[in-house]
Amino acid sequence: MMKNETNTTIRYAEYLRKSTDDKEKQVLSLSSQRDVLDRLRNSHNLNVVETIEEKKSAKRPGRPGFNSLIRQIKAGKVNGIVTWAPHRLSRNSVDIGDIINLFDTGRLREIVTESHVYRNNPMDIFMLGFHCLQAKFENDNKALDVKAGMTKCAQLGIFPGRPPLGYLPDKGGIKGARKREIDPIAFPVVRKMWEALLARTHTPTQIINIAINKWGLRNAAGQKPALSTAYSIFHNTFYYGEYEWPKRSGSIYKGIHKPMITKAEFDRVQRMFRRPDNPRPAHHYFSYGGCSLRCGRCGCAMTGELKVKRQKNGNVHQYIYYKCTKRKGACSQRPITEAAISQDIENILSAIQMPESMHEHLMDWVRHENEVRQKNNADGLGDANRVALEQVQKKINGLIDMRSAELITDDEFREKRIELNEEKHRLSELITESSADSPAWIEAADKLIDLAIYAPWRFKNSWPESKREILLELGSDLIVNERKLDLTNSKWIFPLSEIAKEVNTLLLEFGPALSLKNKAKIKSFLYSPFMCSQLKEVRNLFLKSERQ
Structure with a gap:
């Protein structure tokens, strides 16, 4: 310990903390910590100018008392700390870093504890950090043990948290x-x-x-x-x-x-x-708000606005518009009504709608295609495509090196680069198709078919919250252009609408899709070259949109 005359040049702040965390119930009470600090102050003749007490867990940063202590040290009011043990100061990495930084900048000179005095030298700072991190480790380890125990309770049929009312x-x-x-x-x-x-x-x-x-x-x-x-x-x-x-x-x-x-x-x-006919509290909920729409001119989000028109005869009319937020400056995009957006969505959903009886036929096609692709992968076609793609990428890299060394002209470079990029794109598409051979694609296909079959009815008979969900199922960051909903980014919609058109025309000719006679005809139709091409295109484009 420093000599008494030197101690008086350091202005100490006493810090006492009792955690509210159940894991620290056995820690000394504030009164017991007070006895320790009084003994330290008297035995070492410490010049204590401030005392801070708080009841707060140190697992996370943000303790008012500790933050006040740090501010006083930075302001030069105190330059020493007296506390029972290092874990009273911190059990998290942020507060540990603040304390060590104060030592490094010379604003903090000493931390006096019952077992040790930490001064501004490499060994003491290392030991202080070690003891604080040890406290953090113990705390984190207890949390893992508790989590494991709660999961075990859940597996045994005992709800781990506080049970609900009743x-x-x-x-x-x-x-x-x-x-x-x-x-x-x-x-x-x-x-x-x-x-x-x-x-x-x-x-x-x-x-x-x-x-x-x-x-x-x-x-x-x-x-x-x-x-x-x-x-x-x-x-x-x-x-x-x-x-x-x-x-x-x-x-x-x-x-x-x-x-x-x-x-x-x-x-x-x-x-x-x-159910739509359930009583609900009246409030203004914008069905297509929340950044689900973007302006096609400037790319900013579209926001909803409620307009109320009161007539002289007492009638009140409400209109909802969506307009560009113009965060990037002036924009010429004109507002669009919510009714117009809803009509656009209804038209899109009607274009992709198919009868419920087609669900089984389409899912049979999906499962059959998966089996074919799994067989191809087993035969090594998928690996061969990946090797070929790596070779193409190496050729592109080599081409760039050749151009840098001026071994080929700009025209030769561009011509060869276009050719290699086309081959790279072709191989990437083949690999993407083969990567669809998984349960994830079957689940995505089921989701897509459900959208085509049930979304039109759901949209017409749902609350605004559900309408937004359906809109987001069509794609994210949808564009509004010239007061019309633009689904150019959702490239899978057009081929799906072509499939729906062909299917609905076929069913008008054949009759019910579930009859034994028509099942064979529909199966033959779905496996025709045209339909296989369209279905594969929808699959690849839809999976690509899901990954974005």
Whole structure:
């Protein structure tokens, strides 16, 4: 330790922290840390000019007390720190870096702890960083252990998080693996909410208000639940016995808790929420906003605007327009009405529409083509194309070197470069086609066929949110040109519309597609050279758009 007379030239700030994180419950309390710091101050004659206490986890940057300490050091008010241990200062890499940087710039001279004094020399700074990073490692490792334990619980059928309203963790179970039991008070109330919604006697908001104000719905803390929490009840799969863990992971587990409703009842409620005739709160939602449309003249996003026209007779008319945001400056693009965009989309969807009976025939073609391509790949055609593509790329590189060395003229270079690029494009297309031989393409094909069959009806009978989803299925960054929707970027639409035209004409001639007599005719038609060419073109263009 430095001598007493030297210590008085350093202005120290005391820093005490008690984490709110459950993992640090065993850490010394603030009063215990105070006793340690008092002893350090008295035994080493420290000149303490500031004391900072806070109750905040150090896992992430952003602690108000710590940030205040850093500001005071940078301002020159203090140049030393007294704290119980390095992990009180930081358990994250950002705050560790701030402290070491203050040492490097000479603004921080000492950190006094119970076990060591860290001064501005390479060894002390290394040890300080090591101890702080060790604390971070322990913290991160605990988080991984907890995550692994929660995943194991999910696999055993025990929901790892806090159970929703109507359920409670089993207090007698092992901590971390407690089964989810029904809440004898809230369970009947939440069940009544489901029954009322299934009966369609009240709107969801009315049911929630009745449950809270009349039936006494309360959360585990005995408080009235937030409206959003209560509303989420009607979309939570936990109530019919399944749950997703972690959220948005796609991993579904079957719980061992008692279900409140059946899967069929849950599905009925979800369909009710999607019905266009359901009461919904009035608000202005722009169906094609959110940067789903772009100006064809300047490339800026199109934004929605509501215009209200009030007539003298009291009638009120509302019109929605989409106009260029003009972020890049003046633009001559004229506004387009939402009705005009909707009509353009309806026309496009009508052009690609096919009867539902064609789904089976088209998917048979997709699966057959996959088998053919898998066989070709097994015969080495796919690898041969890749080797050939590498050779072409080497020739292009060599051609560039030859031109740089002036071994060939500009005209010879351009002529040969065009020839090689055409060959490169041809081989790339063949490789793209062969890469479609996977379950991913079968899934994408099913999605595309569903779009052609069901999207026209969905678009006419859906809410604005669903209309935007359908628009985005047609392509991203769609263009508006001369007050018309331009789908030039979605190159797969035109060949698909040609297929739909041929299919619909054929069915008018043949009759029902599901009859045994017509199945053979339709199969023969789909495998004709013209249709195979069109279907392959749609496949390649659609996969290319999906990858962009």
